[in-house]
Amino acid sequence: MTDQTPQSEGRGEERQPSREPRDAAFWAQRVERLEVSDVPAGAANVNVQGRREVGALQGFGQLWQKTYRVHLAGVEVTPEEAVRIWKERFPEFQPPNSRFYPSMAGVAPGEVLFISASVGGMPVYTGVRVIYADDESFTVMTPEGHPESGWNTFSAYTDEDGTTVAQIQSLARANDPVYEIGFRIMGATEQERIWTHVLKSLAAHFGVNEPVTMEKVCVDPKLQWSQIKNLWHNAGARSMLYTMVGAGRWMRGLMRRRGT
Amino acid sequence: MGAEELHGSLHALRGEFEGVRLINRERREDMPQAQVKMDVRKVNDDVSVIDVKGELTAFAEGVLMDAYNQASDGKVHAIVLNFEGLEYMNSSGIGLLVTLLIRVNREKQRLLTYGLSEHYRNIFQITRLDDAIGIYDSEEEAVRAGAA
Numbered sequence: 130m131t132d133q134t135p136q137s138e139g140r141g142e143e144r145q146p147s148r149e150p151r152d153a154a155f156w157a158q159r160v161e162r163l164e165v166s167d168v169p170a171g172a173a174n175v176n177v178q179g180r181r182e183v184g185a186l187q188g189f190g191q192l193w194q195k196t197y198r199v200h201l202a203g204v205e206v207t208p209e210e211a212v213r214i215w216k217e218r219f220p221e222f223q224p225p226n227s228r229f230y231p232s233m234a235g236v237a238p239g240e241v242l243f244i245s246a247s248v249g250g251m252p253v254y255t256g257v258r259v260i261y262a263d264d265e266s267f268t269v270m271t272p273e274g275h276p277e278s279g280w281n282t283f284s285a286y287t288d289e290d291g292t293t294v295a296q297i298q299s300l301a302r303a304n305d306p307v308y309e310i311g312f313r314i315m316g317a318t319e320q321e322r323i324w325t326h327v328l329k330s331l332a333a334h335f336g337v338n339e340p341v342t343m344e345k346v347c348v349d350p351k352l353q354w355s356q357i358k359n360l361w362h363n364a365g366a367r368s369m370l371y372t373m374v375g376a377g378r379w380m381r382g383l384m385r386r387r388g389t
Numbered sequence: 390m391g392a393e394e395l396h397g398s399l400h401a402l403r404g405e406f407e408g409v410r411l412i413n414r415e416r417r418e419d420m421p422q423a424q425v426k427m428d429v430r431k432v433n434d435d436v437s438v439i440d441v442k443g444e445l446t447a448f449a450e451g452v453l454m455d456a457y458n459q460a461s462d463g464k465v466h467a468i469v470l471n472f473e474g475l476e477y478m479n480s481s482g483i484g485l486l487v488t489l490l491i492r493v494n495r496e497k498q499r500l501l502t503y504g505l506s507e508h509y510r511n512i513f514q515i516t517r518l519d520d521a522i523g524i525y526d527s528e529e530e531a532v533r534a535g536a537a
Contacts, residue, residue, distance in 0.1 A: 149508070150476065150477060150478075150506070150508050150509075151476070151477050152477050152478055152479060153508055155479065156508075156511075156512055156515065157515060158511075158515075159511045159514050159515045182515070182517065183517065184487075184516050184517045184518070185484075185487045186487065186490070186517060186518065186520055186521045187517060187520065192487075192491065194484075194488070260480065260515055260516065261479060261480040263479065266479065266480070266481075268480035270515075270516070280480060280483070280484065280516075282480050282481060282484070284481075298481075298484070300484050300487060300488075348487075348488055348491050349491045
């Protein structure tokens with residue numbers, strides 16, 4: 130969909146028996162800005178094209194590490210199987226107010242996933258890019274304008290008891306002051322509800338109904354005032370404008386048709 | 390269904406469940422754990438170097454934080470990570486470096502690196518760690534920058 134991934138480059142015979150690291154195929158290639166050539170049906174390419182990716186160091190708000198876990202108890206499923214299903218059915222596991230639209234290539238390094246979310250009834254169109262994906266995990270990174278600046282890692286592992294545990298770990302801060310206020314008032318709870326829903330849905334796919342646990346640690350309580358400029362890209366405000374302009378066009382067209 | 394029959398079914402079910410747990414436990418024993426070694430060298434009064442050899446994944450957290458505690462002993466102004474021996478890094482490894490960077494900044498120290506291959510330099514750029522962590526070609530350059 131966007132850039133070529135290391136996996137799709139073909140690790141052909143002509144390549145030297147390289148000194149390429151073992152993780153090379155799992156990482157996305159570097160892009161200066163997100164380039165989108167093909168938008169999945171139903172998705173809006175708003176606040177994605179041309180945006181730079183932003184990590185846990187670039188945002189505005191406090192940096193939080195949140196870890197959500199569910200034990201897939203009582204079923205025989207390996208971490209690899211759990212993550213394979215997770216990648217394949219990623220959009221299905223999302224709640225209705227947070228829709229993800231992957232490209233045809235799905236969850237693979239370098240691919241962009243579009244997001245249409247609703248926060249407090251207001252639409253937010255944005256996306257994320259898969260920067261890392263192996264058999265037991267995948268990580269998405271946010272672009273400018275996204276409510277968060279950072280990464281979410283979706284993974285599975287086997288615990289001491291031999292039970293497979295599905296985990297979501299986010300390391301992110303609010304991208305700008307408006308989001309920071311929003312997260313402090315209600316957004317953080319909403320975000321926690323979304324990832325809890327995702328883990329519940331994944332567990333339900335395997336016929337498991339176990340509680341989802343969450344641990345959160347404030348890694349950096351400082352606000353990064355140097356990043357206040359991120360407000361310019363706020364996807365919430367831009368999505369609202371996009372929606373209003375769209376509605377205005379629709380109204381004008383309707384009135385024109387009635388006038389003729 | 391009689392009580393005895395029910396007891397038998399439950400017993401069979403429990404046996405099946407224990408079987409699954411046993412298989413998974415055996416799988417876990419086969420799983421690789423932390424495969425990283427970190428040596429700490431104090432180059433001068435201002436700079437300590439941590440030589441990272443092996444894999445930087447979530448399993449490396451304890452080793453990295455122990456190495457940092459050892460390296461930041463005294464009045465060190467800069468911590469230099471030597472990545473010449475880095476063999477593997479996943480996104481959890483990047484998360485560890487962010488956490489380390491926050492700790493280093495909190496102590497009013499600087500975090501610098503050298504020895505990154507082109508591949509890992511690219512990863513630092515993808516994740517934008519290079520915005521905050523100084524990358525140098527050699528130990529000499531990194532140490533000089535750390536002491537400045």
